[in-house]
Amino acid sequence: MTLAQIKPGHGGVIATVEGEGALRRHLLDMGLTPGTKVTVRKVAPMGDPLELFLRGYALSLRKDEAAQITMREDSLV
Amino acid sequence: MSMVFALAGNQNSGKTTLFNALTGSNQHVGNFPGVTVEKKIGVLKRHKDMSVVDLPGIYSLSPYTSEEVVTRDFILKENPDGILNIVDATNIERNLYLSLQLMELGKPMVIALNMMDEVRASGNTIHVKQLSDLLGIPVIPISASKNEGISELVDQLIQTAEQKKVPEHLDFCSGEVHKAIHSIAHIIEDQAAACHCPSRFAATKLVEGDEPTKKMLSVTQEQEHIIEHVVRNMEERLGTDREAALADMRYSYIERVCAQCVIKKQETKEQLRSEKIDAVLTHRILAIPIFLLIMFTIFWLTFTVLGEPLQELMDQGIGWVTDQLDAWMSSVGVADVLHSLIINGVCAGVGSVLSFLPIIVILFFFLSLLEDSGYMARVAFVMDKLLRKLGLSGRSFVPMLIGFGCSVPAIMATRTLSSNRDRKMTIILTPFMSCSAKLPIYGMITAAFFPKQGAFVMIGLYVLGIVVAIVSALILKNTLYKGNPVPFVMELPAYRMPAAKSVLLHMWEKAKDFIRKAFTVIFLATIVIWFLQSLDWSLRLVEDSADSMLASIGSLIAPVFGPLGFSDWRASTALITGFTAKESVVSTLTILTGAAGDLELSAALSSIFASQAAALSFLTFTILYMPCVAAFAASKRELGSLKSAIGAAAFQTGMAYVTAILVYFIAHFWI
Incomplete structure (x- = not known):
C-alpha cells in the first residue's frame, strides 16, 4: 500500500521511498525516511494535494509523489 | 576585526525576523553571482564592522533548487567567519537535519534555537545545555519575534568566530x-x-x-x-x-539527541491553534469561498477604501510640485522647449506613475500579512490542483491574483516561487489579468459604444483575459516550457502573528524599489515619448500633435491594425503611448480627437472606430498587449535578461493580435 491510498485521519510507518533523483532526495531530506510515522491529515478541496503530519510538522505533497512512498502493511492505523 | 557571518536555516524558521532583529534597517539587497536568488546583507547592530548575509531558506544542502547550491557555494567559496544557524525549536527534528549538514562544513558555528517562548508556554522543555554538549556546538535559546536572547546570541557568535572554534564532533554515523x-x-x-x-x-x-x-x-x-x-x-x-542510508543516518542521530534533551508533552499552542484554523480555512467546501472573500476584501481596501484617497492626495501633492516648478520656470524665463519637457514630459509622466505608490505599498502590506501569517501556503495548497492542469503549481496563484490590481507588484511577487520554470511562466501570464490601470479605457470605450451593456462588456473583458491566460499557459506548456510539472512538496507552517517590524521593512523595501524605478526607467521613457510627441522630424516644436513624430510613427504602423478593424492613426498612437502607462491611452485619444467633454468624445470616438466590432477589437487588444513600461521593467528584472522580457512582450502582443482579430470577426457577424 502507498501513502497516496491512505484515507485522511489514518496513518502508518514508511517502508520505502521509490523514485529517483533530486525529488526523491528532497522527500528524504524533508524527513520522509523509511521507519518514519506519517498521518494523512487532510485532502485539499479539489482532491489533491494531501496534507501530511510527520516529525512534528505539517507537509503538503501531491498524490503522485505520495504514490512513490510505500507503507508497512502491519503499521497501518 | 571585521567579520562576515552566514545566516542559514529552514524556511519558516523565523530567519527573516532574526535577520531584522540583528541588523535593524541597516540592510541592502544584491544578487548572488550568476543566479537571480536575492542576497541580503546587513550590518550587526552595535558592531559596525560585522555583517550578516541572509542565505535563502532551505531544508538541506543537497541541490534541489538553485537556493541550496547558492548556500553551499557561499559558505565554501566566500569563506564566512562563522555560520549562524537558526533552528525552529517547535519543529526541532527536521530543522536539525540542515544543522548536521552545516556542521560538516567545518566552520565556526552557533545555533540560535528560535521560538523557545512557544515551547515553554506549551509546557514542553528543551535542555539547551545538554543539546549543546551532544551536538558539540554552542546553542543559544532565543525568541526572534520578541527580541529575546539576541545580544547573548551575538556575543556567542563573535566569541566562537574569534576563537575559530569549529564543531567538536562530526561523527553522526555508525x-x-x-x-x-x-x-x-x-x-x-x-x-x-x-x-x-x-x-x-x-x-x-x-x-x-x-x-x-x-x-x-x-x-x-x-x-x-x-x-x-x-x-x-x-x-x-x-x-x-x-x-x-545517509538521510536515515542523520535523522536517526537527531532522534537519539532529541530523545535525550527534548521533552514534548503536547503539540505547542500555535500548532494546536493552526489545526483549528485550518479546519475552517482549508475546509473541503468553505476553503474556496473564504479565500475569494479574503482577496475581495484586500482589493476593496487597497483600491477603494485606502488607495483612492491616498492616490488622490499623492496626485495633489505631485500637482502642487508641478505648479510650483511651472511658476518658477516661467518667472526665471526657462526656454519653452525645456519648460515643456519638464512639465508635460517628466512631471506628467513620472508623476502619473508615482501616484501609484500608495496602492503598491498598501497592497504589499496585505500581501506580507498573508505571507508571514502562513496563509499563502494554504492558498497554494487549495489551488494547486487547478493550476497544475495548466502546467503550474499552486504557488503561482497568488501573483496572478495580484495582477488584477497591478502587474508590477504581481511580477515582483513571483520571487516566492521555488521553480524557475514556474516563475517564468507566471511572469509571462500575469499581465493577461486585467490590471486596474486599464479600467479608465474600458470606461471610455463602453460609454461611447455600449452605453446599455457596459457592465456586461467589462465582465466579459476580465473573463477574456483569464481565458487567454489559460490558452497561453497551455501553449507555453506544450512548447517553450515542456517537461514534467514541478513536484509540489511544501511545508504548511503554523499560523503566526506577523511581526510588525518585518511587515514594515517589507513595505519600505518595495516602496524604495518602486521609487527608484520611477526615477530611472520611467523617467527616461517619458522623456523619449515627450520628444516624439512634441517635435516634428525637423526637431521643431509642433502646435498640433498630429504633425509630431509620434503621429507619423502612428500612421506608419496604423495599417498593421487593419485586420483588427481600426486603422486610424490616432488609435495606434494611443496604443504606443499606452506603453508608458495604460491610462495614457485615454489621455492620448482625448488629446488627438481634440474633444472637450464626454459627449463630444463619444461622438469623436466614432470617427476612429467605425463599428462596435472595431471598438471591441480595440478593447481586446488593449487588455492583452504588452504591459506598461513599469511592468516591463519588472519583468526584465525578474526574468533576468532584456531578451527574455522582449520575448515575453512579443508573445503577449502576438496573443493580443490574434485574439483581437477573432473578436473582430465574431463580433462583426454577431452584432
Missing part, C-alpha cells in the same frame, strides 16, 4: 555508513584540502553521488571506481540505497 565515509574521506583528503573543503563533508557528498562535489574535487576515474565499490559494499550490507 556502522557501515561510518566505514564508507571514512574510507572515502581518506581517498580524497588531498584534493579536498586543495579546494578548502572539509574532507568529511566532501566524503559524505560523494557517498550521496553529488555531482557538484565530484567536479569541485576533480575526482579521477580510478577514484570514482573505488568510491563506487565502497558505496556498493555499504548498500549491500545495509540493504538500502546510498541516499536513503
Whole structure:
C-alpha cells in the first residue's frame, strides 16, 4: 500500500521511498525516511494535494509523489 | 576585526525576523553571482564592522533548487567567519537535519534555537545545555519575534568566530555508513584540502553521488571506481540505497539527541491553534469561498477604501510640485522647449506613475500579512490542483491574483516561487489579468459604444483575459516550457502573528524599489515619448500633435491594425503611448480627437472606430498587449535578461493580435 491510498485521519510507518533523483532526495531530506510515522491529515478541496503530519510538522505533497512512498502493511492505523 | 557571518536555516524558521532583529534597517539587497536568488546583507547592530548575509531558506544542502547550491557555494567559496544557524525549536527534528549538514562544513558555528517562548508556554522543555554538549556546538535559546536572547546570541557568535572554534564532533554515523565515509574521506583528503573543503563533508557528498562535489574535487576515474565499490559494499550490507542510508543516518542521530534533551508533552499552542484554523480555512467546501472573500476584501481596501484617497492626495501633492516648478520656470524665463519637457514630459509622466505608490505599498502590506501569517501556503495548497492542469503549481496563484490590481507588484511577487520554470511562466501570464490601470479605457470605450451593456462588456473583458491566460499557459506548456510539472512538496507552517517590524521593512523595501524605478526607467521613457510627441522630424516644436513624430510613427504602423478593424492613426498612437502607462491611452485619444467633454468624445470616438466590432477589437487588444513600461521593467528584472522580457512582450502582443482579430470577426457577424 502507498501513502497516496491512505484515507485522511489514518496513518502508518514508511517502508520505502521509490523514485529517483533530486525529488526523491528532497522527500528524504524533508524527513520522509523509511521507519518514519506519517498521518494523512487532510485532502485539499479539489482532491489533491494531501496534507501530511510527520516529525512534528505539517507537509503538503501531491498524490503522485505520495504514490512513490510505500507503507508497512502491519503499521497501518 | 571585521567579520562576515552566514545566516542559514529552514524556511519558516523565523530567519527573516532574526535577520531584522540583528541588523535593524541597516540592510541592502544584491544578487548572488550568476543566479537571480536575492542576497541580503546587513550590518550587526552595535558592531559596525560585522555583517550578516541572509542565505535563502532551505531544508538541506543537497541541490534541489538553485537556493541550496547558492548556500553551499557561499559558505565554501566566500569563506564566512562563522555560520549562524537558526533552528525552529517547535519543529526541532527536521530543522536539525540542515544543522548536521552545516556542521560538516567545518566552520565556526552557533545555533540560535528560535521560538523557545512557544515551547515553554506549551509546557514542553528543551535542555539547551545538554543539546549543546551532544551536538558539540554552542546553542543559544532565543525568541526572534520578541527580541529575546539576541545580544547573548551575538556575543556567542563573535566569541566562537574569534576563537575559530569549529564543531567538536562530526561523527553522526555508525556502522557501515561510518566505514564508507571514512574510507572515502581518506581517498580524497588531498584534493579536498586543495579546494578548502572539509574532507568529511566532501566524503559524505560523494557517498550521496553529488555531482557538484565530484567536479569541485576533480575526482579521477580510478577514484570514482573505488568510491563506487565502497558505496556498493555499504548498500549491500545495509540493504538500502546510498541516499536513503545517509538521510536515515542523520535523522536517526537527531532522534537519539532529541530523545535525550527534548521533552514534548503536547503539540505547542500555535500548532494546536493552526489545526483549528485550518479546519475552517482549508475546509473541503468553505476553503474556496473564504479565500475569494479574503482577496475581495484586500482589493476593496487597497483600491477603494485606502488607495483612492491616498492616490488622490499623492496626485495633489505631485500637482502642487508641478505648479510650483511651472511658476518658477516661467518667472526665471526657462526656454519653452525645456519648460515643456519638464512639465508635460517628466512631471506628467513620472508623476502619473508615482501616484501609484500608495496602492503598491498598501497592497504589499496585505500581501506580507498573508505571507508571514502562513496563509499563502494554504492558498497554494487549495489551488494547486487547478493550476497544475495548466502546467503550474499552486504557488503561482497568488501573483496572478495580484495582477488584477497591478502587474508590477504581481511580477515582483513571483520571487516566492521555488521553480524557475514556474516563475517564468507566471511572469509571462500575469499581465493577461486585467490590471486596474486599464479600467479608465474600458470606461471610455463602453460609454461611447455600449452605453446599455457596459457592465456586461467589462465582465466579459476580465473573463477574456483569464481565458487567454489559460490558452497561453497551455501553449507555453506544450512548447517553450515542456517537461514534467514541478513536484509540489511544501511545508504548511503554523499560523503566526506577523511581526510588525518585518511587515514594515517589507513595505519600505518595495516602496524604495518602486521609487527608484520611477526615477530611472520611467523617467527616461517619458522623456523619449515627450520628444516624439512634441517635435516634428525637423526637431521643431509642433502646435498640433498630429504633425509630431509620434503621429507619423502612428500612421506608419496604423495599417498593421487593419485586420483588427481600426486603422486610424490616432488609435495606434494611443496604443504606443499606452506603453508608458495604460491610462495614457485615454489621455492620448482625448488629446488627438481634440474633444472637450464626454459627449463630444463619444461622438469623436466614432470617427476612429467605425463599428462596435472595431471598438471591441480595440478593447481586446488593449487588455492583452504588452504591459506598461513599469511592468516591463519588472519583468526584465525578474526574468533576468532584456531578451527574455522582449520575448515575453512579443508573445503577449502576438496573443493580443490574434485574439483581437477573432473578436473582430465574431463580433462583426454577431452584432
